[in-house]
Amino acid sequence: DVKVTQSSRYLVKRTGEKVFLECVQDMDHENMFWYRQDPGLGLRLIYFSYDVKMKEKGDIPEGYSVSREKKERFSLILESASTNQTSMYLCASSPPNWGSNNEQFFGPGTRLTVL
């Protein structure tokens, strides 16, 4: 059974804290993604990675950074958390050959609250 796991289901942090969200996939996928999901806005891409140590900015990268040191792990970092980063964060992975209608496999999400 394919799996994408995220380190926490719920997280509460204070403004200004550095926050790490971890994502691990066991499907040997090249592509990994971080999205945030907010009501009425759908899923918005923060960053994606198509290989180890490779990353590309998505639509809303400001205030975030990522790390991909190993193929199976993709981390999202909030350098200094702010209240407007309170959201549901979803990690996904997919095989290569992007544009060939590949399925994205999603983790269960991390609901982050920044106080």
Added chain:
Amino acid sequence: TQLLEQSPQFLSIQEGENLTVYCNSSSVFSSLQWYRQEPGEGPVLLVTVVTGGEVKKLKRLTFQFGDARKDSSLHITAAQPGDTGLYLCAGPSSGTYKYIFGTGTRLKVLA
């Protein structure tokens, strides 16, 4: 900028009723995908439609891709409480690695 707009945003119906959810864009997409997200889980792919005019069926769910490949619909026949969830359409952004997601339709089927 390619956008996908879904309607309705919310839908609450009784078990056994039929419903249709729409996904519209002013842009042409090479394909469109439909995902369902249940509470507390990530989205799961239901179907991918590729050819203009294509119709795909998944048990009681019927998916159609518009002839001009700018829109898609999802029709559910005799809805059941297990159909409850957030339905998202998504399409590849031309010339990039990205997928664009629609705003979602939140469906609640009451027993």
